[in-house]
Amino acid sequence: MATTVGPKGYGVEAGRLYAARRVFNSSIAYILLVISIIPIVIGYAWLIIATFSYRTEGLLPIDADGNVGGWTLRNWAFLNDPAIWHVTLNSLVIALGMVIGVGFVSSLAAYALSRMNFSGRKGFLSLTLILHAFPSVTLLIAIFFVLNFISKLPALGPRFGYNTLGGVALVMISLDLPLGVWLMKGFFDNLSWDMERAALIDGASRFRVWWEIILPQIKPGLAALAIFEFLSGWSAFLIPFTFTVGTRVANLPVYLRQLISDTAPTNWNQVAAVGLFQLIPVLVFFIFTQEMLLSIYSGGAKGGT
Amino acid sequence: MKVELENLTKRWGDVVGADSINLEIQDGEFVAFLGPSGCGKTTTLLMVAGIYKPTEGFIRFDERIVNQMAPKDRNVGMVFQSYALYPHMTVFQNIGYPLKLKKVPKEEMQKRVQRVADMMGIGHLLDRKPAQLSGGQQQRVALGRALVKEPQLLLFDEPLSNLDARLRLSMRSEIKRLQMELGITSIYVTHDQVEAMTMADRIAVMKDGRLQAYAPPEELYDQPRTLFVAGFVGNPPMNFMEVEVDRENGDYHARREGFDVVVPPDRGEKAAGRGKVILGIRPEDVTLADEGVSGEIYVVEPLGRDDLIDVRIGDAHVHILADPTLRLKIGDNVKLKFNTHKVQFFDPATEDSLLWT
Known part of the structure; x- marks a missing residue:
């Protein structure tokens, strides 16, 4: 840890000593960070190397005869299979469905919870927090019955029932809502009342205040939530795996799972390739949006002047 | 417009914000609510604006009880201490917002916003965002937004306390002049007794949610009805x-x-x-x-x-x-x-x- 004593008042010699110590202290921190990140970096390096080789031994690609070398595009052959594009589209639909569903519902709900007085408000808040504490695995069977019931409804069944994309999205949206509502409530709580009052006096209805005045103030929060939901929808596995059958409504992680067979030997290099394929949009997305994503943790938007 | 408050009371559970306030404001009069922070002056103002619903008592605009009327139907303009400008809108959009909500046609809106902005001396800043303006300019935008819909009642909630001392003096006289020229009934909340004394036709002194005195400045100064009023009004104090x-x-x-x-x-x-x-x-x-x-x-x-x-x-x-x-x-x-x-x-x-x- 860097010392907090300033260099003021020291002689030239002591000042140099102080500077040297500071460099030493910060280099220790860097060394520790680099050491702890090495396993992750090796993992990514293996992932990329493995997708382009027959086999790997450690980080070295090996050809069929056991010699170093043997680069190949064989593992990426799945891109020619129309099924992969179908499941990619499904992944996208689920991810976007979650962005829109969670974003819309939680920004409305959180506004009400943050700004309006109604009976049961406090109870509702703590209840959602408790619900969020349940691992979704424990709810799988109950959710199955719910989806089964929806399947029998005339108009909703084919869209939101069992073994439909809508059903998967619906379940995932509802499981993520407590988090979204609490997160957005934090952003709304940070806004001053004055702007809202000014808009009401200017003649806006409550809904217009929400839409035209308040939402633009919490854009960073909304963006952060959208990114977060997109990522969680894109990589969702448990819910799609449980409530879908076959590749018609499978998403990328489920497709990936289907490559790992219990009976035949698994081509791990192909699994790596599909995994990397799934990762690419996320990486690109993250590079462009990480600043907004970080604002989730930094307490939210500053409203007004 | 004449404003009348009768036994106006606001309570949140046991907390009393305003305690049976009775006062009458004549058409075109400039009234200051004066008191230390937490005395209920802003609470009373927000009830007049329609943001808070009174627990008891009545608010009358020209003999008409408006207790349940929504803020947007009251035709009041309000200036906030924090200015409460909409940071994502330009100055033009800020001032024009009340007109947009009233569905005033584009051309007329353009004209009215320009006229108000020119009157406030910010006609050249219409394309800027609030964050690009100085405190004094933001204050003028807020005032312009309150005036553009030609309200029958103007409410000020400590509008000058975020300005530096010199600007405060010039804005003080400007608001006073504007109010006299336009003749709009005004309520001005402040904790600064000099502001109240110099600007208001009558001053309502409040303490702990109660109205302590309601009189013209000279009378308040020469004939204080309570020890609190005597000590609060005048600088240096009595x-x-x-x-x-x-x-x-x-x-x-x-x-x-x-x-x-x-x-x-x-x-x-x-x-x-x-x-x-x-x-x-x-x-x-x-x-x-x-x-x-x-x-x-x-x-x-x-x-x-x-x-x-x-x-x-x-x-x-x-x-x-x-x-x-x-x-x-x-x-x-x-x-x-x-x-x-x-x-x-x-x-x-x-x-x-x-x-x-």
Whole structure:
């Protein structure tokens, strides 16, 4: 840890000593960070190397005869299979469905919870927090019955029932809502009342205040939530795996799972390739949006002047 | 528009925001709500604006009860302490927002916004965002937004307290001039008694949710009805000390240890024979003289034009204003002459004035 004593008042010699110590202290921190990140970096390096080789031994690609070398595009052959594009589209639909569903519902709900007085408000808040504490695995069977019931409804069944994309999205949206509502409530709580009052006096209805005045103030929060939901929808596995059958409504992680067979030997290099394929949009997305994503943790938007 | 508050009360559970406020504001009048923070002045203002619903009592606009009317139907304009500009909109959009909500046609809106902005001296800034403006300019935008819909009632919630001292003075006179020219009934909430005294036609002094006094500035200054009003209005504040008033040889004497002055009979008789009462006198009504009550200088505070001098008389302290060229020093002995025609007397128990009821 860097010392907090300033260099003021020291002689030239002591000042140099102080500077040297500071460099030493910060280099220790860097060394520790680099050491702890090495396993992750090796993992990514293996992932990329493995997708382009027959086999790997450690980080070295090996050809069929056991010699170093043997680069190949064989593992990426799945891109020619129309099924992969179908499941990619499904992944996208689920991810976007979650962005829109969670974003819309939680920004409305959180506004009400943050700004309006109604009976049961406090109870509702703590209840959602408790619900969020349940691992979704424990709810799988109950959710199955719910989806089964929806399947029998005339108009909703084919869209939101069992073994439909809508059903998967619906379940995932509802499981993520407590988090979204609490997160957005934090952003709304940070806004001053004055702007809202000014808009009401200017003649806006409550809904217009929400839409035209308040939402633009919490854009960073909304963006952060959208990114977060997109990522969680894109990589969702448990819910799609449980409530879908076959590749018609499978998403990328489920497709990936289907490559790992219990009976035949698994081509791990192909699994790596599909995994990397799934990762690419996320990486690109993250590079462009990480600043907004970080604002989730930094307490939210500053409203007004 | 005439505004009438009748027994207006706001409570949140046990917390009382405003406690049966009764007052009447004439058409075109400029009224200030004055009081320390937490006295209920902003609560009352927000009830008039329609943001808070009154717990009890009535608000009348021109004889019409508006308790349940939504803010947007009241046709009021309001200026906030924080300005409450919409940061994502330009100045034009900010000022034009009330018109947009009223579905005023584009061309007319353009004209009206430009006219108001020119009147406020910000006509050249219409494309800017609020964050690109100085505090004074933001204040003008807020004022413009309140004025653009031609409201029948203007509400100000401490609009000048975020400005620096010089700007505050110029905006003060500007708001006052604007209000007089437009003749819009206005309520101005402030904790700054100078603002209230200089701008308002009448001042409503509030404390702990209750209306303490409602009078024109001069009357508030010369005839304070309560000890609180006497102490709150005026700068530097009024001096208070406990005295006993007795009648002796036809004269009324106010006395305490080391202090004996003769007060005029019209004031003295109301305070006589009550045991201990509180005597109040403003610093400008006490002067240095060759003879009078003697005291010792305790503190000297130079204010520039005057020195504010704390004089100790026995165990009481009296603040007076003195000419700095006298070069008074701590420890000097001085004699004080009291302008007894301006003394006030208060009942120490009820804190009500004994002179004005």
